[in-house]
Amino acid sequence: MLTMKGRTVFITGASAGIGKACAEAFASAGASLLLAARRADRLRALAAELATKHGIQCHCVELDVRQRTQVENTLGTLPAPWKEIDVLVNNAGLGRGMDKLQEGSPEEWEEMLDTNVKGLLFVTRAVVPGMVARGRGHVVNIGSLAGRELYPGGNVYCASKFAVKALTRGLKMDLLGTPVRVSTVDPGMVETEFSVVRFRGDKNRASSVYKGLKALTPEDIADAVLWVATRPLHVDVTEMVVLPTAQASATLNHREG
Ligand code: NDP
Ligand code: 8X3
Numbered sequence: 001m002l003t004m005k006g007r008t009v010f011i012t013g014a015s016a017g018i019g020k021a022c023a024e025a026f027a028s029a030g031a032s033l034l035l036a037a038r039r040a041d042r043l044r045a046l047a048a049e050l051a052t053k054h055g056i057q058c059h060c061v062e063l064d065v066r067q068r069t070q071v072e073n074t075l076g077t078l079p080a081p082w083k084e085i086d087v088l089v090n091n092a093g094l095g096r097g098m099d100k101l102q103e104g105s106p107e108e109w110e111e112m113l114d115t116n117v118k119g120l121l122f123v124t125r126a127v128v129p130g131m132v133a134r135g136r137g138h139v140v141n142i143g144s145l146a147g148r149e150l151y152p153g154g155n156v157y158c159a160s161k162f163a164v165k166a167l168t169r170g171l172k173m174d175l176l177g178t179p180v181r182v183s184t185v186d187p188g189m190v191e192t193e194f195s196v197v198r199f200r201g202d203k204n205r206a207s208s209v210y211k212g213l214k215a216l217t218p219e220d221i222a223d224a225v226l227w228v229a230t231r232p233l234h235v236d237v238t239e240m241v242v243l244p245t246a247q248a249s250a251t252l253n254h255r256e257g
Pocket of ligand 1: 015017036144195
């Protein structure tokens, strides 16, 4: 197992859910953390808590991954010790709505594609050249079961996650011959703020998504991401699918009660 001590881990979307749980998992493994999201107040509170609890270094950047110039400037002007990123967790992402395509909102499509696809590309483009130059690094994308299977109303969200799968495979090919590893961790249902964001604060609709089944926790996925990142350097777990026991496919769940 590879140690995370002395390693710098950059997590996008670390203010909530899976990203926040990844920060906690990598902190407990002794990594230094570079944390990004738009809600900087949440990041600062998390960083203070993790620094105290685990005695690790944290640096927070307020970042909207959709803004290409902001991504380039922020990542291009990091203080010296934070420039050398060993693990990039491309986690920032969201779904908006579940309308039929023919009734959907182009603004919501843009928000999903700008965040889940272009945001991931902008961050990856800014970070990976340094990994190649230093001869070490690992990109872990948070994909989704929705990047492997469709479900009604999933249309553009699924397309964005199919794109993440294509970009993971493409980057793996493009980095062949370098020591930089590329992985995607693809969860099924995880109970986070995801559905509250998707349904714009409608908590009843959001909680109905997970009703009657035990969904994954963000910590379950963080555990998987940490495991993937700590394999020996010659081992690249390129794709990992993690589902709740009560989920068999994007459309097949077992609910009780
Ligand atoms: P949450 O809504 O709990 O967290 C999403 C995170 O992404 C927040 O920290 C948010 O931070 C950040 N984010 C969103 N937009 C941007 C942006 N433009 N710039 C920077 N950060 C952004 O959802 P999850 O934790 O569930 O989602 C994390 C990832 O996991 C996503 O990529 C999602 O698609 C994926 N996923 C989720 C599943 C689930 O069932 N929950 C299943 C499969 C995959 P802030 O708002 O502060 O910017
Ligand atoms: C997570 C959301 O609806 O596809 O990717 O399970 S969903």
